Amino acid sequence: MTRPATWQRDMRGWWRRDPAFRRYLLREATSVAIGGYALMLLAGLGCLAAGPAPWQSWQGLVMSPIGLLLQALVFAAAVIHSVSWFRLMPLTVPPVGRPGRRLGDTAISSAAWVASAVCSLALLGWLVYGA
Amino acid sequence: MSIRFRRSHEPLFWLLFGAGGLVAALVLPAVVVFTGLIAPLTPHSADAGLLDYARVLTLFASPGARAACAGFIALLAWHAAHRILHLCHDLGVHGGAGLKWSCYGSAAAVSLLAGGLVVLLPSP
Amino acid sequence: MTDGDAIRLDVLRWHPDRPAAPWWQSYEVPYRADSTLLEALQTIKDALDGTLTFRWSCRMAICGSCGCMVNGRPELSCHLLLRDLAPGPVRLEPLAHFPVIRDLVIDQQDFLEKLPAVGAYLVPAADAEAAPDTPSRQTPAQMAEYYQYAQCINCLLCYSACPQYGLKPDFLGPAALALMARHDADSRDTGGSARKAARDAESGVWDCTLVGHCTEVCPQGVDPARAINRNKTASARDYVFDLLMPGRRR
Ligand code: SF4
Ligand code: FES
Numbered sequence: 301m302t303r304p305a306t307w308q309r310d311m312r313g314w315w316r317r318d319p320a321f322r323r324y325l326l327r328e329a330t331s332v333a334i335g336g337y338a339l340m341l342l343a344g345l346g347c348l349a350a351g352p353a354p355w356q357s358w359q360g361l362v363m364s365p366i367g368l369l370l371q372a373l374v375f376a377a378a379v380i381h382s383v384s385w386f387r388l389m390p391l392t393v394p395p396v397g398r399p400g401r402r403l404g405d406t407a408i409s410s411a412a413w414v415a416s417a418v419c420s421l422a423l424l425g426w427l428v429y430g431a
Numbered sequence: 432m433s434i435r436f437r438r439s440h441e442p443l444f445w446l447l448f449g450a451g452g453l454v455a456a457l458v459l460p461a462v463v464v465f466t467g468l469i470a471p472l473t474p475h476s477a478d479a480g481l482l483d484y485a486r487v488l489t490l491f492a493s494p495g496a497r498a499a500c501a502g503f504i505a506l507l508a509w510h511a512a513h514r515i516l517h518l519c520h521d522l523g524v525h526g527g528a529g530l531k532w533s534c535y536g537s538a539a540a541v542s543l544l545a546g547g548l549v550v551l552l553p554s555p
Numbered sequence: 556m557t558d559g560d561a562i563r564l565d566v567l568r569w570h571p572d573r574p575a576a577p578w579w580q581s582y583e584v585p586y587r588a589d590s591t592l593l594e595a596l597q598t599i600k601d602a603l604d605g606t607l608t609f610r611w612s613c614r615m616a617i618c619g620s621c622g623c624m625v626n627g628r629p630e631l632s633c634h635l636l637l638r639d640l641a642p643g644p645v646r647l648e649p650l651a652h653f654p655v656i657r658d659l660v661i662d663q664q665d666f667l668e669k670l671p672a673v674g675a676y677l678v679p680a681a682d683a684e685a686a687p688d689t690p691s692r693q694t695p696a697q698m699a700e701y702y703q704y705a706q707c708i709n710c711l712l713c714y715s716a717c718p719q720y721g722l723k724p725d726f727l728g729p730a731a732l733a734l735m736a737r738h739d740a741d742s743r744d745t746g747g748s749a750r751k752a753a754r755d756a757e758s759g760v761w762d763c764t765l766v767g768h769c770t771e772v773c774p775q776g777v778d779p780a781r782a783i784n785r786n787k788t789a790s791a792r793d794y795v796f797d798l799l800m801p802g803r804r805r
Contacts, residue, residue, distance in 0.1 A: 305571040306654030306662055311721045312523070317627050317651070321718060324766045328518045334455055335511025337463065341504050342541055345548045348491075352484045359482050363471045371467030378459040385456035388765060391781040392449075392788055400696025412456070420461035427465050428481060431489040434672040436756035442794035445761070445787065517764050521718065 327384045333377035336370070386412040444513050444535065451510025454503060462503075488555040497549035505542035512538035561585045562637055563644035564595060566607065568658050577655075580604075581644070586637040592645070593621050593633040596659075609659040616774055619710030623659045624648040629712035629772045652714055652721035666711060669727050673753050675734035678746025697742040704737030704782055706775040713769035713779050719762050726762035727753060729769035729779030736782035751793065760786045 315321040340362070347358035361367050389412055390405035397403045470481045480486075491497050516534040519526060526533075561583050569577040582603055584595040593614060599607050609632070612618040616634040623632055626646050637645075653661035683691050713729035714720050720728045727735075735754060739747050753759050763783045770780040797803055 303664065304656050304662065305574065306656055307569045307574065307577060308654045309651070311718070314718050314721060318716075318768065320716075320768045320771060321766070324718075324768070325518070325521065328514050328521065328764075331511040331514030331518065334459065334507055335515060337459075338504050338507035338511060338541060341507075342545055342548075345500065345504065345545060345552075348484075348487060349548045349551045349553070351553075355484050355487075362466060368467055368471065371463055375460060375463045375467060378455065378463055381452070382456040382460060385452055388767065388784075391765070391767075391778075391784045394785060394788055395700075398696075399700050400694075416457045419457045423458050424461050424465060424469070427490070428469065431486050434669070434753075434758075436672075436752040436759065438752075438755045438794075439757040439759070439761045440794075441757065441761040442787075442791035446791055446795070520722070521764070 327380060330377035330381040330384075333374045334381065337374045337378075382416065386416070444509070447506065447509035447538075448513035451506035451508070451513075454506050455510060459507075485555055488553060491549070491552055492555050497552065501542075501545040501549040504545040505538070508538040508541035508545075509535075560641065562595070562641055564599070565644050565646050566658070567646075567648040568607070569649075569655050570606075570657055580607075584637075588638055590637045591633050592625065592630075592635040592637060592640065592647075595637055596632060596647075607659075608657045617708060619708035622650050622710045622712050622715070624651055624715065629715035631710060631712070631774050634774055650711060650715040652717070652724075653711070661711075663711060665724065666709070666714065666728065666731065669731045670709075670734070673727060673731045673735040674746050674750040675731065675738060676746075677738060677741060677744050678749070679743060680745045683743070691743040693742055700742070701737045701740035704733050704740065704777055707734060707737070707777050708775055710774065712772045712774065713777075716766075716768040716772040718766060718768075719764055723758070723762050725758040727758055729773075729783065730777070732760060732763075732786065733777050733779040733782040736786055739786075751790075754786050755790045755793065760784075760790055763787070 315325055344355075344358050344362070347354035362371075386409050390408040393408060395402050396408070465481075473481050491500060512534040516531060519530060524530070564582045564584055566580050566582065567577050568580050582599050584598050584603070586595060586598075591614070593611055596607065596609050596611075600609075609621070609623070611621040611633065613620075614633045616631050619631070621632045622629060624630070624647065625632070625635060625640070627648075629650060632647075647659065649655045649659045650661045653663070653665070656662050679691065683689070707730050709730060711730065713733075717726075717729055720726045732754075735750050738744050739750060755761075760783050763780075765780060765784055767780045770778045773779065
């Protein structure tokens, strides 16, 4: 079967078409900050294994003005990540409960936030008072 | 007219991405608050403070804490690698198989390094 | 506003006998308080410019043929009131990510080929097939499991909202995958295993990155993003099981 002659626009700069696309890209870009933070932690782990002096210099970097500024960025990215992750979580988890009495999206998201608060407090408690 | 389908191996990477994303969503803000706010604000000197060498080694003395630490770093890396790969594609950077393997390869390298380093940590 | 107002429509036009490039054309269209955008297009066609081409049929947001980009967002033109778009101008383009045949008319062939590939039809159990006149009963709770997905009118707005479809034309796309989930979720259906090959493929659920805009633009509340991403979880679960237990019956 012959198809009619057509014209089609290319995808260059597609994110300019809708703010929803830019919000999506912002959400995806949080991964760059998260990946960078993982590398920072890995470096810390390496310095910790290497001895007190390397550990001291890693600490110095992390607490330097640039280190703190970058961590402020990572924190912003982490918050965007948490908010979007828990908002979209109900779309990904299989239906909870029996047909006709399925758990609603708000319940799933709220449960995730409660879990996040509990885990965060427990972890902070361990990091601050653990030793 | 019928379309032929081949099974994707994406689930493997997606599950690691999802695990990392979940862990990050649960505790990452708190961890960053610790390293970037609480620790610097707590009075510290060369041999005292929340990030004091001996204290951190004591924190990570147990095998459980070490495994959790390595797992946390590794999962963050897998999460980031997967998203960065797709972000490149979204932005029109088509790196092909090379880009794919460098993303996931980096995550694998971070995982191996983290796993090895927690084993090498000296005991307090 | 008062009757007798006019609004400017800027329409992106393309004709096969002028194939080099599309062009913008503006129309000043009178409208009333209850005029829809589709009616404005019909006014243009009837009174201003008979060469403007667009699809429509039901005028009531149920046939799914009048989709186009309105100020950059996929919409049903019969579902928008001009008074809500005032003062304008209103930017009208053909649905994004599809080949354009002429003006606002796009080629849906790709979707029409994908629809059968996802098994978007009910596969009754063998005994129900053997006795075609006996009713297949379903409780309201069972119906609620798929009802939302069954509201799709094939308007393709979700495809225009999906950058992944634009970037990867093989992607089966939101509506087709929602219709796959619709039939999987039907208690009378037994065709689930036959749909798994399409589901588990790269061009199945795995080309989706959960942009989520499909769900936002759907005029029927179908929520394709949920259909696809729940099936990612199901596909991943099957992947792991098949890895651990090769030869498992699916
Ligand atoms: S899922 Fe919604 S937007 Fe997509 S074709 Fe169906 S009705 Fe239209
Ligand atoms: S004309 Fe039928 S949906 Fe608009």
